[in-house]
Amino acid sequence: MTAGLIRTNILFAALLGIVFFAPKAMSVQSPAAFAAVITVIEALYLIQHFRTGKKSVSDIVTVIFSFFIIWELAVVAGIAHPVLVPPPENVFCIFYLNRGDMLEGLLSSMSILLQGIGTAMLLGVFGGLFVGYVERLRETMLPITKVISSIPPLVYTPYVVAAMPSFRAASVFVIFSAVFWPAFMSMISRVGSIDKKIIDSARVMNVSAPVMLFKVILPYSLPDVIGRLSASLTSAMLCLTGAEMLGASAGLGYFVKKYSDYADYTRVIAGIIYIAVVITILNILVAKLQKRVIKWKY
């Protein structure tokens, strides 16, 4: 038993104690959902702890549990603002009560996200490969691309939402631009700066142009682009949720926006936590993808 393990478990027990037995000043819904969430965190923590034995795992969980305890105590003591700081029991209950809405929002956001990122990566990688390979095109497009990709996509989001026929098309377009330009630019410059020795060792094997492009330059350049995927994902999520708060009728951002308009901050907080969890899961998936695709180091 390490000190970290003892500490976190005391906090876990204390938290559950407060959740189930402390008298609450305001109306509180069933603590089942919140208790389940805490228990899942504890279970994941125990698995990680015994698998890795890292101190940082205990420290992170200590921070999370402490945060919940402070939140709970603020509610119990009655010092929390009843509208702005709802009890955590109520917030986590939303995941159960609004599960249909939330799932629908997730599916809507994810389908837009995948379409935007998918087309952007495909066009960015293959377009960049071709443009980077032809010197004259490269010299023309690189400066132009640098300017365009430096525009924060959030800036033109309202304009695109207004200009495009449907909200969905606008969102896909915004995400496409947020991901395409950086991917396109990094691909062009990576292809343009490929080590001449790599090219030479391919040339002496008398490779054809397609082999040179797809079997030599593409695999050489891909790690760079895939490496930027998590940054692209973050900026795509930013644009998407931003756009959804402007004019959507579904989606993760829409969920948060709708309930802020009603001043239902219990649901707003639940929505924010939901978005954080979704982005974290997406980032973990991207990191796994990177590990699979890039097995070599240069």
Place this chain on the structure above:
Amino acid sequence: MDKIEIKGLTLEYRDANSSYVALENIDLSVKEGEFVCIIGPSGCGKSSLLSVIEGLNKPSSGKIYIDGSEISGPGTDRGVVFQHYSLFPWLTTVGNIVFAMKQNKCKGSGKELAATAREYLAKVGLEDTFDKYPAQLSGGMQQRVAIAKVLAANAQIFLMDEPFGAIDPKNRQELQELIGLLAREEKKTVLFVTHDIEEAILLGDRIIYIDDKKIQADITVDIEKPRTKASLVGNNTYTKLHNTLMGLFYKMVATQIGGEEVVI
């Protein structure tokens, strides 16, 4: 008929505002199965000569024939080993060899080619690196893979540009013995660029000394093969040859420093 024949080769590098003659009127013929070492001081043009034979540079004038037909660019009849990056870092050792074999139109399914690749890796002493990436191997092991690659691709001519220049002495000696043995066994014609006199004498049937853009000396190494570093110690022919080549090198040093007499 000679395996490689070079006639009146001149190479001039040009860009927008300058030009530089790297080789001037080179004539050279190499017989099949011959191991020719090309040596000379840095910047003498020895690597440029190899690059033209590799097909990476086009001659400004003159012609290069292989088996009697003129070459116009890179070809799979020649297998090249550079000092660095002869392997693609994103392919495993087996993947690199299979890539070269496919380029040389070696027949067989992917599995068969991979099996052949493994045989050649075993031949250069790398049985346990089948699915390793180049970055996971030492410099010496990478060069072994590069040698296995040109062997497996069945190139008849090996063009090697200071292949062991960046390898530590112990591994270099092992690699020298390996390439000497394999070239003899497989009857390959080898052009081997080096600036190491000992290496040139150890490996070469002939040594071409290039300096000042031209071939200055063409020396036959009259020492029986196989040679080892140990067997060369105290060998009269070796000592004489070594002195001759040292003389050629040092004269160059003297003229490089503004033509003044420099005593070393």
